[in-house]
Amino acid sequence: MLSKNLALCFIITLLFGSALSSSAFAAVSYEKEELVSSTIKKWQPKIPENEFPSHQPSIVSGKEVYKMHCAMCHGDEPNEVLTKDQLRSKSPEEQYIIIKNGNAKGMPAFKNKLSRDEIWDALMYVRAGVLGYYPLNSDELAKMNAIFGGNCAVCHGTRGHGDGPLHKSLNPVPANFNMFQRLYTRSDNRLHKELTHGIPWTAMPAWKNRVDFNQNYKFDDEMIWKLVTYVRQFGFSQEIDRLDIGRQKLKDYEKSIGKVK
Ligand code: HEC
Ligand code: HEC
Incomplete structure (x- = not known):
């Protein structure tokens, strides 16, 4: 009898152990807290991870x-x-x-x-x-950095990793815009809709028609499209930045020696 119970215990431990380790395994294939987001089902990718x-x-x-x-x-x-x-x-x-x-x-x-x-x-x-993704050293991007920094970074983090000061107290956690499996599975139309109306049952607010009195602008349709474009720039390499900076430096140099006005 005792040995039968022991055997049962053993089987139960095995089952539990494997359930635990398989969920731990799944966690490896996505990024950190993103897995615990209750919205994970909404963004199941169509392609395997190794095709991102x-x-x-x-x-x-x-x-x-x-x-x-x-x-x-x-x-x-x-x-x-x-x-x-x-x-x-x-x-x-x-x-x-x-x-x-x-x-x-x-x-x-x-x-x-x-x-x-x-x-x-x-x-x-x-x-x-x-x-029209932003060239990464443009004036427009600098303006958008201020808008994102003042309104979004508290949740999404300044580099869009979803790690702003408030993120620990939120469930689901704020979106990580650097995560391919998440942002590449959404269309711009969808991001625009989510920014306009917010995401129900999450901390993501509706932005349409809000006003930022500090910086004197309104979240109209145009601003929301700018934010969609802004959020996208976390998902590609900054290589273009260096090229543009090079061109700008050349222009400044030519200006300094009086070649162009
Ligand atoms: C109070 C916290 C909070 C603030 C402020 C906030 N967000 Fe969010 N945001 C969230 C959360 C939480 C989610 C994830 C909801 C989910 O998983 O369904 C989210 C999701 C999003 C998504 C959807 C991503 C996806 O995968 O579909 C976009 C886009 C977004 N935020 C952009 C912004 C922008 C731009 C701002 C600033 C104008 C902003 N958010 C401000 C909490 C916030
Ligand atoms: C032989 C001609 C041809 C070549 C070469 C070609 N495309 Fe296309 N592509 C098309 C046609 C035709 C369509 C369909 C246009 C439409 O849906 O209006 C299309 C559609 C697309 C779409 C939109 C798909 C959609 O349904 O929204 C993308 C993105 C695209 N091509 C990217 C590329 C890229 C990147 C390359 C190079 C690696 C490429 N194409 C090479 C002819 C070509």
């Missing part, structure tokens, strides 16, 4: 891929054929799947021609060109 970018996509490398493989159909500039509305209606993940597998409207499949990172780089270049 292996590092932050680079718009600079994407431009090279684009020139070689995409420009012959899409035009020298990505905004010649594709429109804002079209790109806003799908998530980066859905667009990655179309570039990889092609579609019936004539978009060819690139899965045997390009690596996953090349596809992501090209896609980010296309999105930046059509949706």
